[in-house]
Amino acid sequence: MVICPAVLHMHGELMRALCGACGARWDAPAEMAVADACPSCGKAATRPDVVWFGEYPYHMEEIWDAIRAAELFVAIGTSGQVYPAAAFVQDAGRAGVETLELNLERSDVSHDFDETRQGPATELVPAWVEEVLAGR
Ligand SMILES: [Zn+2]
Structure with a gap:
């Protein structure tokens, strides 16, 4: 990876x-x-x-390129309500990229992820990093 x-x-x-x-x-x-x-x-x-509401976010082409080139797309702590970021999981899915959501609760886009885990980021992220580093 x-x-x-x-x-x-x-x-x-x-x-x-x-x-x-x-x-x-x-x-x-x-x-x-x-x-x-x-x-x-x-x-x-x-x-x-x-970037304020109504303004176009920075680096969008680079972000989409990075999503398409990724092996894994992970969203940590999102409501899934603010676009274009809320659509990144769908962009990743269309590119065949594995997707994981780590969130306190299910978001508005949880159904678009391959896997979702609910809990505090202070617990979920370190556990997930350990899994990644262990090659699981
Ligand atoms: Zn100036």
Whole structure:
């Protein structure tokens, strides 16, 4: 099994800033305001570099490529109600990728997973990792 070490921040990063005028990104200062000047274009359009409702998530093509190339797709802690992430399990299933849901309770998309396990992530995830590392 190949485990991809990359993290794709589809909803952005709170510790990063984004210029709403030119799209420049930089490390967020401890305190940030809309009136702060963009270090690239100088305009006062600073905002957190996070995806808000109604905005398109980042890295979607990379995410879909990673899902299609995966041997196993695991969702940990999801309501299964917010798209497009809620459809990742269906994308994986169409690509023939094995799917596993680790969740406190059944989600709205539990029926799309090959296997679901319910319980606290603090218990389910370490147990699952042990299984994976043991080759079970
Ligand atoms: Zn700018």
